[in-house]
Amino acid sequence: MAHQVTSKDIPTKGEHLEKSKVAKLQFLAGIIGGGGLILSIIYLWFFGGVENPETPEHESSKAHGSYAFSWLFAVFFVLTIALGGCFWTFLHNLSNSGWGTSVRRMMENLGFVFPFLFIFCIPFLFPQVQQYLWEWMTSYNAAVDAHPEMSDKEALFHSSNTHDHLLAAKVFYLHPGFWLARFFTYFIGLGFFIWLVRKFSIAQDTDNNPGTKNLFAARKHSSWSMIVFGVTLTFLALDLVMALDFSWFSTMFGVYIFAGSALNSMAVLILTGIFLQRAGYLKNVVTQEHYHIMGKLCFAFTVFWAYVSFSQFFLIWYANITEETRYFLLRNTENWNLVSLSLVFMHFALPFLALLRSDVKKNQKFMIGLCCYILFMHAVDVYHMIIPERGPSVGLVVDHAPKLWLGGSWVGDIIALVIAVSGFLFFYLRNLTSAALYPHRDPRILESANLHN
Amino acid sequence: MSTKVRRVYGYLAEFKNASQLYKAAEKVRDAGFKKWDCYSPYPIHGLDDAMGIKRSILPYFVFIGGLTGFLTAITLAYTTQVGLYPTVVQGKPANIFTTAAFFPVMFELTILFSGFTVLFGLLALMGLPRWNHPIFASKQFSRVTDDKFFIAIEARDAKFSAEATKSLLDEIGGDNIELVEDDSE
Numbered sequence: 001m002a003h004q005v006t007s008k009d010i011p012t013k014g015e016h017l018e019k020s021k022v023a024k025l026q027f028l029a030g031i032i033g034g035g036g037l038i039l040s041i042i043y044l045w046f047f048g049g050v051e052n053p054e055t056p057e058h059e060s061s062k063a064h065g066s067y068a069f070s071w072l073f074a075v076f077f078v079l080t081i082a083l084g085g086c087f088w089t090f091l092h093n094l095s096n097s098g099w100g101t102s103v104r105r106m107m108e109n110l111g112f113v114f115p116f117l118f119i120f121c122i123p124f125l126f127p128q129v130q131q132y133l134w135e136w137m138t139s140y141n142a143a144v145d146a147h148p149e150m151s152d153k154e155a156l157f158h159s160s161n162t163h164d165h166l167l168a169a170k171v172f173y174l175h176p177g178f179w180l181a182r183f184f185t186y187f188i189g190l191g192f193f194i195w196l197v198r199k200f201s202i203a204q205d206t207d208n209n210p211g212t213k214n215l216f217a218a219r220k221h222s223s224w225s226m227i228v229f230g231v232t233l234t235f236l237a238l239d240l241v242m243a244l245d246f247s248w249f250s251t252m253f254g255v256y257i258f259a260g261s262a263l264n265s266m267a268v269l270i271l272t273g274i275f276l277q278r279a280g281y282l283k284n285v286v287t288q289e290h291y292h293i294m295g296k297l298c299f300a301f302t303v304f305w306a307y308v309s310f311s312q313f314f315l316i317w318y319a320n321i322t323e324e325t326r327y328f329l330l331r332n333t334e335n336w337n338l339v340s341l342s343l344v345f346m347h348f349a350l351p352f353l354a355l356l357r358s359d360v361k362k363n364q365k366f367m368i369g370l371c372c373y374i375l376f377m378h379a380v381d382v383y384h385m386i387i388p389e390r391g392p393s394v395g396l397v398v399d400h401a402p403k404l405w406l407g408g409s410w411v412g413d414i415i416a417l418v419i420a421v422s423g424f425l426f427f428y429l430r431n432l433t434s435a436a437l438y439p440h441r442d443p444r445i446l447e448s449a450n451l452h453n
Numbered sequence: 454m455s456t457k458v459r460r461v462y463g464y465l466a467e468f469k470n471a472s473q474l475y476k477a478a479e480k481v482r483d484a485g486f487k488k489w490d491c492y493s494p495y496p497i498h499g500l501d502d503a504m505g506i507k508r509s510i511l512p513y514f515v516f517i518g519g520l521t522g523f524l525t526a527i528t529l530a531y532t533t534q535v536g537l538y539p540t541v542v543q544g545k546p547a548n549i550f551t552t553a554a555f556f557p558v559m560f561e562l563t564i565l566f567s568g569f570t571v572l573f574g575l576l577a578l579m580g581l582p583r584w585n586h587p588i589f590a591s592k593q594f595s596r597v598t599d600d601k602f603f604i605a606i607e608a609r610d611a612k613f614s615a616e617a618t619k620s621l622l623d624e625i626g627g628d629n630i631e632l633v634e635d636d637s638e
Contacts, residue, residue, distance in 0.1 A: 310553075310556060313553065314553055314556065314557075317553055318542075318543075318554070320543050356516070452498045452499045452502075
């Protein structure tokens with residue numbers, strides 16, 4: 001058995017990631033993320049213009065609408081990672097876990113990226129973007145403009161488009177003002193709680209009377225934070241992704257997003273741990289036992305993701321209700337079918353079999369590859385959620401000739417993904433360097449360092 | 454007084470606490486014994502490493518059990534629902550593309566067969582159920598469910614010897630070393 005870690009092995013001031021070590025990477029990520037964000041905002045704001053369906057300007061608007069979807073795809077992907085970080089933080093505190101004390105700070109850092117990601121969500125507030133992504137807003141505005149004397153619900157009932165009757169029934173929720181209020185609430189609410197919980201943890205590092213005060217405070221506040229997290233994740237997913245098609249609904253959707261978030265944020269945590277250890281940090285407190293447990297959690301959420309996503313498909317497939325089946329019909333038309341099938345075999349079956357053995361979970365080289373693969377497959381999953389709506393939506397707004405795949409639009413997807421991931425990396429590195437890498441004064445740091453499972 | 458010849462089960466030694474037991478276990482392991490065991494009132498983390506126990510082969514059985522369940526479910530669902538007697542529900546076709554409908558069956562049978570393999574494989578590997586264990590002949594052993602820790606080295610171990618094993622147990626800090634004799638008929 002390895003050497004027993006004692007308090008002598010824990011530096012009194014804690015381990016800090018030296019800023020100089022990541023400065024280059026962070027600078028690069030900041031340039032790409034920040035520059036890309038500004039250029040994207042300029043592009044999305046100025047070069048779209050609110051469409052007049054009577055005189056469509058096809059190509060430029062198509063590219064613009066297409067990029068709006070790319071942006072949603074990329075930003076939602078990084079949002080799920082940050083949300084997963086919030087989940088693991090709250091869960092760790094709430095379940096009073098001892099094993100992960102030495103990796104808890106990474107979870108907190110990952111979760112605390114969430115409030116910063118708001119700046120990447122700014123384009124979603126532009127009407128020029130909303131008109132493509134959330135057609136219910138277009139329908140709502142058109143109906144209300146056409147019948148200014150009526151209430152919005154009545155106006156929608158009087159709309160020439162009979163599909164708007166469905167919207168009329170949902171107008172209490174799908175209301176632009178309410179949507180806006182919710183949008184801000186998500187970031188303020190969960191952003192506040194993850195900040196608070198992380199603050200307690202960091203305060204413990206420099207507390208002159210290190211005890212359980214901050215630990216217990218973090219645990220106490222994680223309770224309602226967990227509720228806030230659940231509500232935020234579910235409704236954020238509903239408002240950003242499910243509302244791409246307002247006629248579609250799935251009660252499974254929030255859980256589906258949650259399963260993917262927990263999975264890919266755990267993959268990010270494993271990667272962070274491995275890279276930090278390779279850079280010479282966390283040597284005394286993180287062992288292969290931690291990777292074993294985190295690998296097990298990855299495995300669990302691979303299965304859970306499959307369980308939930310299959311349940312969603314299965315119930316819709318069996319019930320065969322027109323409004324519900326549209327989602328899967330669209331995703332099985334033309335070559336999208338291949339993406340749907342690849343999710344079954346490559347998002348579930350392959351990682352499932354790969355993660356079965358315990359020695360594999362302790363093998364760092366293998367886990368680097370597998371975690372990158374999991375992240376890639378999760379990006380495909382998010383792509384599969386969002387992008388199939390693009391052809392019909394952009395087509396409908398621009399020229400009423402929906403096509404399922406817009407040629408060349410994948411370039412925008414990749415650009416947006418690079419920008420969003422760079423921005424994410426910038427804030428993640430910022431969080432990692434802003435505090436000690438693990439809570440060195442936590443009463444259970446030694447228990448965690450000597451973990452044996 | 455019975456004069457019957459009794460089979461010697463092995464030596465039993467008592468230890469005061471988990472830490473002593475742990476250190477003693479490492480020494481017994483290093484002495485090369487194979488047929489011996491530690492007894493404690495509660496699970497001790499890392500004791501299996503200290504005892505040098507190899508990983509159980511149970512997971513392989515379970516994998517095969519699960520795979521059997523999975524294949525059974527495919528065969529069962531496919532032959533009955535596609536081959537023998539297709540049940541047409543909501544006009545859905547009965548062919549390989551309706552496997553989605555079989556997934557719950559596949560899932561359940563995989564879990565069921567795995568579960569059974571775990572239970573019965575575990576019992577078989579532990580040699581359970583059994584009526585009695587020779588070590589229960591020891592009076593002091595009843596305290597293992599209360600506050601005492603024990604190591605028992607069986608006589609059928611190749612390295613066992615009446616003198617050397619006793620002195621080894623003595624050396625590594627065992628108290629009340631007792632030669633346990635099998636009193637079952």
